[in-house]
Amino acid sequence: AQSVAQPEDQVNVAEGNPLTVKCTYSVSGNPYLFWYVQYPNRGLQFLLKYITGDNLVKGSYGFEAEFNKSQTSFHLKKPSALVSDSALYFCAVRKNTGGFKTIFGAGTRLFVKA
Amino acid sequence: DAGVIQSPRHEVTEMGQEVTLRCKPISGHDYLFWYRQTMMRGLELLIYFNNNVPIDDSGMPEDRFSAKMPNASFSTLKIQPSEPRDSAVYFCASSELGYEQFFGPGTRLTVL
Numbered sequence: 001a002q003s004v005a006q007p008e009d010q011v012n013v014a015e016g017n018p019l020t021v022k023c024t025y026s027v028s029g030n031p032y033l034f035w036y037v038q039y040p041n042r043g044l045q046f047l048l049k050y051i052t053g054d055n056l057v058k059g060s061y062g063f064e065a066e067f068n069k070s071q072t073s074f075h076l077k078k079p080s081a082l083v084s085d086s087a088l089y090f091c092a093v094r095k096n097t098g099g100f101k102t103i104f105g106a107g108t109r110l111f112v113k114a
Numbered sequence: 115d116a117g118v119i120q121s122p123r124h125e126v127t128e129m130g131q132e133v134t135l136r137c138k139p140i141s142g143h144d145y146l147f148w149y150r151q152t153m154m155r156g157l158e159l160l161i162y163f164n165n166n167v168p169i170d171d172s173g174m175p176e177d178r179f180s181a182k183m184p185n186a187s188f189s190t191l192k193i194q195p196s197e198p199r200d201s202a203v204y205f206c207a208s209s210e211l212g213y214e215q216f217f218g219p220g221t222r223l224t225v226l
Contacts (some may be wrong), residue, residue, distance in 0.1 A: 034214060043118070043205055043217030044157075051213065090157065099193040100145060101170055104157040 004029040004093050004105035012109045013081045021076040023091030033074040034092040034102070035065055044090060048073060051096075061085070077086045081112045118218035120206050124226045132194040135221045138187055139208030147215060148181055149189050149205040157205075163189065164212075196225045 003026045013019045025031055032051055036044040042043040048059025065076045067069040074091060119138040127133055139146050147162040160211045161171040174181070178197070179185040183189040193200055203222050 001221050032213065036217075043207070044215075046214040046216065050215055085136075099170060100162060100164070100209075101159060102215070103159075104148075108157045 002031075002093050002101075002103050004091050006089075006091055006108045010111060012113065014064065015083050015112055016080050017040055017114050019078050019081040019085070019110065019112070021089050021091075023074045023076065023105060024072050024092060024107060025074060025091070025093040026072065026094050026110040030071050030096045032094040032096055033065075034094075035059065035063070035074075035076050036090045036092065036104075036108070038088040042097050047076070047089075053061075058096045081110075083112050083114050086110055086112045105107055115121070115194075118201035118206055118216055120204075120218035120221050122221060124222050124224075126226065127196055128226050129197055130195045131225075132192065133196045133200075135191040135204050135223070137189045137191070137218060139189070139206070141155075141187065143210045143216070144186075146183060146189050147209070148206065148221060149206040149217075151203045151205060151220070152201075154168055160191070168214075170215040173225075179189060182222050193210050193223075194209030196223075198225045201225050 005024045035047040036047045038044045048057050050057045050067045058064045063078050090101050090106045090107050094102045121136045148160040154221045157192045160173045161181045163183045181191045201224050203220045205220045209215045
């Protein structure tokens with residue numbers, strides 16, 4: 001079975017500082033990994049994905065994530081946080097074979113203080 | 115493109131009533147997913163379709179829930195009869211190749 005863990009319920013960071021939102025996963029075989037963001041009263045928005053290739057993936061709004069197979073992690077990062085980045089962030093995983101069922105983590109609330 | 119469209123945006127009903135949620139996916143997307151989001155259980159996949167065919171409905175909580183996709187541009191999620199524990203935000207998402215998903219704005223369901 002596949003699973004995703006986001007160990008932090010909330011991450012607080014000052015505007016202009018780098019941010020990291022952590023994600024670890026468990027899946028048999030090779031994973032497809034995703035990050036999504038959710039603003040209040042909105043649906044989730046896709047940020048970036050890892051399918052294969054370069055372990056460092058760049059996505060929307062200046063976000064990036066690094067796939068680390070040995071640590072089964074896919075942490076989301078941004079060099080300089082903005083107040084407008086404050087939102088709920090979800091990590092998700094899917095197996096690369098046997099269907100398209102995607103499992104989402106519980107979410108991490110990011111709060112960026114001005 | 116208008117994105118994924120869901121209706122209604124809000125639904126308040128009484129226990130025992132039938133509820134129908136509607137979704138129009140992005141044109142050209144072959145995959146459609148229904149999710150339920152609650153504070154307690156997070157985001158749960160209920161069912162997904164590929165080319166209008168249900169592929170995995172293992173997340174449908176019980177027989178009171180049913181989903182259909184009669185054509186490529188329309189899907190419904192029905193709850194009959196509804197119960198207070200069904201109160202949640204229900205999202206529809208579509209995907210072109212089954213990788214990233216594009217979510218609708220959701221339907222907030224309240225069952226009294």
